[in-house]
Amino acid sequence: MKNRVLLNAFRLAMTALGRNKTRSALTVLGILIGVSAVVTVTALATAASEKVGGQLDSFASNAIFISARPSQHGGQKRTNVRLTDNDVKSLDREAVSLAGVTSFSNTESQVVYADQNINTMIVGTTLPYFKVRKFQVARGSLWTESDELLKTKVCVVGQTVANKLFHGQDPVGRTIRIGRAPYTIAGLLAPKGNSAFGDDQDDRIMMPIGSYRARVSFSYGGKVDQILASASSEETTSRAISQITAILRARHRLPEGAEDDFKIASQDELKRMEGAIAAVLSLLLLGVAGVSLVVGGVGVMNIMLVSVSERTREIGIRMSIGARENDILTQFLVEAVVLSLIGGIAGIVLGMLAAFGLGYALDWRVVPSVPALVVALVTSGTIGICFGFLPARRAAKMDPIDALRTE
Structure with missing residues (x-):
């Protein structure tokens, strides 16, 4: 029974999205940009880390660097040792x-x-x-x-x-x-x-x-x-x-x-330093991507609220012929999730294309991270649920008589 309800909700969602192709495309754009940014940054960060790690490994074998430590004399650095x-x-x-x-x-x-x-x-x-x-x-x-x-x-x-x-x-x-x-x-x-x-x-x-x-x-x-x-x-x-x-x-x-009076640095320290720098840069870029995802989620919520307003009479008709609150809630929630997942899938494709393109230009070996792709997809679906719940709940809580009176 639940599977049938979900299937019907999915069919209705696709029908509704198909009626407003341009609006649907603009709605998923924010999700697409955010997910593609996450995928690109994750792939390039991994590739850069492997590239630098490989260069350090090729530089020397378990290297330890020893140099003289400069001393301060009158505000100037001098190497006496x-x-x-x-x-x-x-x-x-x-x-x-x-x-x-x-x-x-x-x-x-x-x-x-x-x-x-x-x-x-x-x-x-x-x-x-x-x-x-x-x-x-x-x-x-x-x-x-x-x-x-x-x-x-x-x-x-x-x-x-x-x-x-x-x-x-x-x-x-x-x-x-x-x-x-x-x-x-x-x-x-x-x-x-x-x-x-x-x-x-x-x-x-x-x-x-x-x-x-x-x-x-x-x-x-x-x-x-x-x-x-x-x-x-x-x-x-x-x-x-x-x-x-x-x-x-x-x-x-x-x-x-x-x-x-000397300084010692090891290859491991250089790798840790490189890893720390890469982690900070990745967090900054992922923060920007996260903002894009939130903006995309707000866009999904606004469009869904508009959709609920436009389809008030349709909601009233469905309720009058036996649809329950959960049916209406599921219908609009599935519609929001579908919008977000479409944006997520398109973002993954665009992000991987961008990552492969930049990797080719920079001569980096870019390998797709399956966990990162799964997280990106799950995140986009979660955004659909979180930002689609308010419009879906508003639709489910409508009074069927008031909804039918709407022109």
């Missing part, structure tokens, strides 16, 4: 939870080959850097340990640098000039694309750190810009950070209670 090669050696020797540790310094410099002249990032580092940062060699080879000891004028180049200087030709074995010194290219690195920080990881040249200090950016005392370590696993990252802290504090002779 220096991280050095000896710090790296101590960490490599004593920190048992590290799978690898390396250091690097970098600067921008002019690079010349034949008539080509570019500015790019020059990185001075050691061989473990390539393992920690997951750099692979596409052609040629890396330099050797003896090259590091002898400060040999040898380097490896990224794909972007090779394209700019050699236009598709094999760069291995060619000689380029960095600053005033000639360098032989030993290898070409496999492409890595942009990092999670937005920089082009292929637009760089890498060389032994001793050669870098001697010819590109003169320095003494084994100073490095940053130390990059890799924990043996995700589970040992916290233990590795504790070991790094203890070793560096001992090496820098920091008294108990004194603030660390």
Whole structure:
């Protein structure tokens, strides 16, 4: 019996909506916009999180970043503490939870080959850097340990640098000039694309750190810009950070209670920070989408109130031939829910099209979230029930005699 009542209510709702196609279309527009915004934001937020997470994973293996902490002097930040090669050696020797540790310094410099002249990032580092940062060699080879000891004028180049200087030709074995010194290219690195920080990881040249200090950016005392370590696993990252802290504090002779003169950031912290930023942005955008849904719900309620007023005589006739309050209530409530569900389904389709389009433009992998789609659909139906109840109740509570007198 209940199924028959619902079926009849659905049939009457579709008939009523069909009589006022334009008004029905305008009514569902608010729901459509709100649902499509929710679906688009949810899909893109998930895709962005996966994209950044993948970039961080490709950046390094369980990475831990160590840099000098600037100190305040007269209102100005100065970095008096220096991280050095000896710090790296101590960490490599004593920190048992590290799978690898390396250091690097970098600067921008002019690079010349034949008539080509570019500015790019020059990185001075050691061989473990390539393992920690997951750099692979596409052609040629890396330099050797003896090259590091002898400060040999040898380097490896990224794909972007090779394209700019050699236009598709094999760069291995060619000689380029960095600053005033000639360098032989030993290898070409496999492409890595942009990092999670937005920089082009292929637009760089890498060389032994001793050669870098001697010819590109003169320095003494084994100073490095940053130390990059890799924990043996995700589970040992916290233990590795504790070991790094203890070793560096001992090496820098920091008294108990004194603030660390270095900063440590882990890959997990960067992921958490990225997740927090993405969550805040998603909440803001979902808030805007929620306002759109409420506005759409108010539109449904207003249109249903107008529909009740226009169909007062019809309501009176139905009541006079035996329709009960629940029948009238169900009829108009189903009509409001149908309007909202049509808007919800159309919003899901539009939202997914928008998400796929933006994902293609941004080169993000967009995968539909089934729970999010279900929630969007249920939300639209709930809006129909909540905002359609008042007009439906008003129709159900009409006096049939007064309703029949209405012209």
